[in-house]
Amino acid sequence: MGNTFRGKCVADGVRVAIVASSFNELVVNQLVEGAEDALDRFSMSDCEADVYWVPGVFEIPQTVSWLLDGGEYDGILALGCLIKGETDHYALLAEEVTRGLGSLSTVSPVPLCFGVLTCETLEQALHRSGSKSGNKGAESMQALIEMINLTAVIGTEVEIEEEAEADED
DSSP states (O other): OOOOOOOOOOOTTOEEEEEEESTTHHHHHHHHHHHHHHHHHTOSSOOEEEEEEESSGGGHHHHHHHHHHHTOOSEEEEEEEEEOOSSTHHHHHHHHHHHHHHHHHHHOSSOEEEEEEEESSHHHHHHHBTTSSOBHHHHHHHHHHHHHHHHHHHHHHHHHHHHHHHHHO
């Protein structure tokens, strides 16, 4: 039987960036508040979250890319809200922000988590940002904290394997 690895939900000393869309700000503000609250709840010591507000969800992947290039953060959380309207605009944006962040996540050693709501109605969005269905911003921050810690465990395992291989040579 193999080993089991899971990131702990401990945020002590982490530095994260939150990239948040100003569009549907009523909802996104609640997501950001939930994320910041979760970071505080899972930390016993100093941790830091910088919030970058962008005009809409389409701008989130580009901003995340810039932040990854800067190398200042242990993890990055994307937060936004798309509410379906009468045109295809909603579907196009949902697809592009998902594709952009997905592409970045596969090439970055820094964990990225997706907290962009895609809802049929404003009521659904409000429920998912804290009124009835929990706060998806808080849930996404918890996932980010776990991924930051899992990344550290995986990095340690890789270093141990590399050292063992070097000793064999």
